[in-house]
């Protein structure tokens with residue numbers, strides 16, 4: 001029997017706090033060598049969008065999954081989600097398909113949760129003010145996760161589509177109980193922020209790196225193509241850079257690949273993978289004054305961990321629909 005989990009089933013079982021914890025385990029596994037994750041296979045659909053296939057295995061957790069994810073930037077203007085996904089979970093012992101689940105919400109949770117995990121290990125403990133670029137679904141879960149790991153007081157959101165920024169401020173202010181304001185300009189979202197999050201569909205840098213104050217932590221989550229970036233060279237040069245995976249970042253993160261190609265930094269500018277910081281084998285932040293930058297392109301192990309959590313909790317709570325595939 002396959003357990004089918006819809007979006008509303010996922011909503012019933014996943015919590016941000018638990019997703020952060022299970023991701024912490026996944027990133028430890030990536031560093032200790034019990035995780036397997038080939039580079040994602042992807043293709044571009046001319047004039048339309050992008051599709052990626054992301055298999056992953058976490059030996060410690062006992063989770064085996066494959067996500068199929070699409071990204072269609074023009075969907076936002078049609079009122080449709082930009083990122084869509086489905087996830088299949090298989091039994092590592094027999095190969096049997098255990099679950100088939102709606103993956104867009106799982107993606108948003110695991111992406112936000114990674115931002116929370118990175119901020120827990122890399123941002124200053126006293127971080128209170130967050131500046132967010134982008135008012136989409138990923139930005140929402142990024143904020144929800146930051147609120148789990150830091151005592152936030154004030155949030156600023158910048159999006160060139162002002163109605164989206166306004167809707168984000170209303171909804172997230174209500175959900176988090178925090179003061180969420182719309183920033184009138186991109187620079188306003190950076191100035192005075194302890195943590196800056198980028199979760200946009202922009203292909204070019206969002207702000208001048210000269211605006212980033214000492215001690216800031218940046219979570220850069222939007223771009224995942226070698227010729228696109230959200231943060232400029234100055235930001236990268238001045239930051240202690242940590243990535244989700246060196247291999248994936250050097251293949252997909254234009255934020256780092258472009259300055260490397262220009263000869264301004266080398267690949268050694270990446271000081272660690274987050275799993276190394278979480279496991280204590282590499283040091284993340286070394287001082288209150290340092291700028292830290294976490295760049296994520298998104299890894300299959302994140303889906304593998306979050307899908308395992310959703311499936312386990314759904315089984316425990318009788319959520320979902322069992323289907324006989326024959």
Ligand SMILES: NC(=O)c1ccc[n+]([C@@H]2O[C@H](COP(=O)([O-])OP(=O)(O)OC[C@H]3O[C@@H](n4cnc5c(N)ncnc54)[C@H](O)[C@@H]3O)[C@@H](O)[C@H]2O)c1
Pocket residue numbers: 071076082083107111133134135136137138139158159160161164199200201202206221222223224296297298299
């Ligand atoms: N790192 C990961 O694991 C991961 C996972 C999922 C999605 N993503 C990426 O995150 C990004 C956001 O995804 P989403 O699902 O929230 O999309 P979305 O379309 O819902 O939201 C993106 C928002 O970015 C805004 N934006 C565009 N240019 C901007 C700019 N210059 N300044 C500020 N805001 C700007 C858009 O107006 C839109 O509101 C996408 O690029 C997606 O590919 C990354």
